[in-house]
Every structure is written in structure tokens, then in C-alpha cells.
Amino acid sequence: MCGPPPRGIVSAMTTQTVVLDGVRAEYGAGARRVVALDGVSIGFAAGTFAAVMGPSGSGKSTLLHCAAGLDRPAAGSVAIDGVTLGGLGEDALTRLRRDRIGFVFQAFNLVSALTAEQNVALPLRLAGRRPAAADVAGALAAVGLGDRLRHRPSELSGGEQQRVAIARALVSRPAVVFADEPTGALDSVTSRHVLDLLRALVDEHGQTVVMVTHDPVAAARADRVVFLADGRIAAELPGPLAADAIAARAAHLETAPC
Numbered sequence: 001m002c003g004p005p006p007r008g009i010v011s012a013m014t015t016q017t018v019v020l021d022g023v024r025a026e027y028g029a030g031a032r033r034v035v036a037l038d039g040v041s042i043g044f045a046a047g048t049f050a051a052v053m054g055p056s057g058s059g060k061s062t063l064l065h066c067a068a069g070l071d072r073p074a075a076g077s078v079a080i081d082g083v084t085l086g087g088l089g090e091d092a093l094t095r096l097r098r099d100r101i102g103f104v105f106q107a108f109n110l111v112s113a114l115t116a117e118q119n120v121a122l123p124l125r126l127a128g129r130r131p132a133a134a135d136v137a138g139a140l141a142a143v144g145l146g147d148r149l150r151h152r153p154s155e156l157s158g159g160e161q162q163r164v165a166i167a168r169a170l171v172s173r174p175a176v177v178f179a180d181e182p183t184g185a186l187d188s189v190t191s192r193h194v195l196d197l198l199r200a201l202v203d204e205h206g207q208t209v210v211m212v213t214h215d216p217v218a219a220a221r222a223d224r225v226v227f228l229a230d231g232r233i234a235a236e237l238p239g240p241l242a243a244d245a246i247a248a249r250a251a252h253l254e255t256a257p258c
């Protein structure tokens with residue numbers, strides 16, 4: 001497939017946790033203007049795991065930021081769990097992000113002043129709920145960090161910080177978890193562990209995961225792979241997925257985007 005599907009089609013589907021319809025995103029102005037997303041329409045169905053791939057600069061992070069309500073698109077719409085983000089004020093958008101979206105991002109992931117268990121409990125506390133200490137400890141144990149409850153992010157490795165973010169998604173159960181290169185800085189054993197945990201969010205808890213990755217092995221753990229090129233959806237591979245087929249398609253798109 002080259003170019004987006006006709007507008008309106010994805011939004012007509014009812015089981016989509018995330019729907020982007022004709023999303024356009026731009027940076028800068030005048031001669032420095034960059035079109036990062038050029039009319040992207042796509043849905044991410046409830047209880048599925050999608051990987052987003054594409055060359056550097058193709059718009060993957062921008063897509064994640066728009067889908068998660070961190071950036072407002074220049075045109076088009078984004079809906080999470082049936083709620084259209086464009087109609088929300090900043091406070092309502094912040095609440096929706098806190099209540100329904102989980103983030104496994106390397107850049108702004110954990111609160112540095114808080115311990116692992118405080119970070120895991122934070123979204124629920126902000127929502128006025130008091131998670132049981134046993135639930136928090138259980139989630140950290142599930143990601144292999146049962147002995148790191150009182151550690152702060154600076155006292156944890158990159159992989160351990162990613163796993164704290166996943167434990168947070170296990171406890172607060174957001175409808176959708178966005179992960180931006182969650183295995184980018186990890187060794188292969190830790191990567192596999194993090195991908196197992198993301199799979200478990202989908203398979204055991206029915207959550208939706210959207211993961212940006214450059215790694216065909218990581219993408220092969222998803223139910224589908226969406227390829228971006230020049231801010232557009234250039235191709236899609238449905239599962240079951242094999243890493244070498246993903247790598248071949250990615251290499252093809254690098255040389256001939258459409």
C-alpha cells in the first residue's frame with residue numbers, strides 16, 4: 001500500500017483504541033518548515049500490539065507524540081478510547097493522558113526524585129486512588145525488580161528504568177501503552193524480557209501497545225508492522241511476522257519509499 005487509506009474509513013471502525021484521521025504535523029515555519037506527518041490515517045485496535053518502523057526522520061516519534069496527545073496536529077484528528085483529543089482543553093487532555101495512556105519513553109519516563117515504587121504508583125495517586133503496596137511491589141516483581149523498590153531512576157540501568165515504566169502500565173492499566181524504542185539501548189536478553197512484558201500487556205490484560213522500533217527482531221513480536229516513509233504510511237505487514245521479512249521490507253522502503 002502506498003499513501004494513506006481514504007479518510008473516514010478507520011474512524012468508522014468501533015474497536016479501535018487509537019484512531020488517527022488525516023493527521024498532519026509540521027515543525028518550523030517559512031523556508032524552515034518540515035512536514036513530519038502528511039495526512040496519516042490509521043487505527044490501532046484494542047488488544048493488539050503494533051510496531052511502527054521507517055527510516056530516520058520518517059515521522060515515527062511525531063506519530064507517537066500526536067497519538068499520545070503530547071503534540072497537537074496541524075490538521076486531522078486523534079481519538080483515544082473514543083475521545084477526540086482536539087476537543088479537549090489542556091487539563092482534560094492531561095487527565096486523559098494520565099488515566100488512559102501509558103508511556104515507555106526513554107526521554108521523559110520516570111520522575112527522578114521518586115523511587116521505583118513511587119513512580120509505579122504515581123498515575124493512580126494523581127488520579128486520587130491509593131494503589132495497594134502489594135500491587136505495586138507485585139508489578140515490580142513481575143518485571144524482575146522486586147529487589148529495587150526503593151531505588152531512584154539514577155540508581156537503575158536503562159533497561160531497569162524501562163521495566164519500571166512497564167510495571168507502571170501493569171498497575172495503572174492504561175488502555176494504550178506507547179513505547180518509543182523501548183529496546184533501543186538494551187542487550188538482547190533484556191530486550192527479549194521487555195518485549196515479553198509488552199506482549200503480556202496485550203495477551204493477558206487486553207491492553208493496546210504501539211511501539212516505535214528500528215529493530216526487526218523487536219517488530220516481529222508485534223501483531224502488525226506499519227512502515228512510515230516521508231511522513232506517510234508507506235506499507236504494512238500483518239502478522240505472523242518474521243524478522244527477516246520485516247528487515248527486507250524496511251530495506252526496500254529505504255531505497256524506494258513508494
Ligand SMILES: Nc1ncnc2c1ncn2[C@@H]1O[C@H](COP(=O)(O)OP(=O)(O)OP(=O)(O)O)[C@@H](O)[C@H]1O
Nearest residue numbers: 027028034036054055056057058059060061062063
Ligand atoms: N522539534 C523539531 N523541530 C523541527 N523539526 C523537527 C522536530 N522534531 C522532528 N522534526 C523533523 O520532523 C521529521 C520527523 O521527525 P521524527 O522525530 O518524527 O522522525 P523519526 O522517524 O522518529 O526519526 P528517528 O528514527 O531518527 O528518531 C524529521 O524531518 C525531523 O527532522
